[in-house]
Amino acid sequence: RKEVEQDPGPFNVPEGATVAFNCTYSNSASQSFFWYRQDCRKEPKLLMSVYSSGNEDGRFTAQLNRASQYISLLIRDSKLSDSATYLCVVFMDSSYKLIFGSGTRLLVRP
């Protein structure tokens, strides 16, 4: 089983749609979780951290389910500028490394 697994997409949605991405991780001892965004040929940038209680930042909501080892990202009212690849990132407690999922590509169309 891969350490961090994501649906690669692409998700092709109209502007204004709500879209959800999922991510599963294999190491139950993982402690920190993040969603990063990567635009084409650019560096990853932090979108939001994921907390156990769930957290929201504007149109973005992240949730963590430790029992199922599952993280989600919900984007409401999609904008054209949301088109990017969304990367699920997990910090492995046993080592000093953050592991990236392969990313989910989102295309928002007019």
Added chain:
Amino acid sequence: EPEVTQTPSHQVTQMGQEVILRCVPISNHLYFYWYRQILGQKVEFLVSFYNNEISEKSEIFDDQFSVERPDGSNFTLKIRSTKLEDSAMYFCASSEIAGGELFFGEGSRLTVL
């Protein structure tokens, strides 16, 4: 806003040559990382560095690779005897705490011919 800077932005080299990729992490950060992304593929962990030594390295990070923090500000990745499959974008990142947010540089694109 403090940022991670990387040089060069693009390097073209012949197979078998050595390359050094340079990074200046954010000044108060203590954890440093190199990641690699082959075109169209995922971001892959190479190595993490803390307290002047390697904390963790991946299977990719074999004897061909080495890292160094020679002067307290630069953090370098050396790739010896480059191969065609080393062609990729190499990202340097730093964080203030273990498991904290990673701040990435803009990357160094390596092309091996």
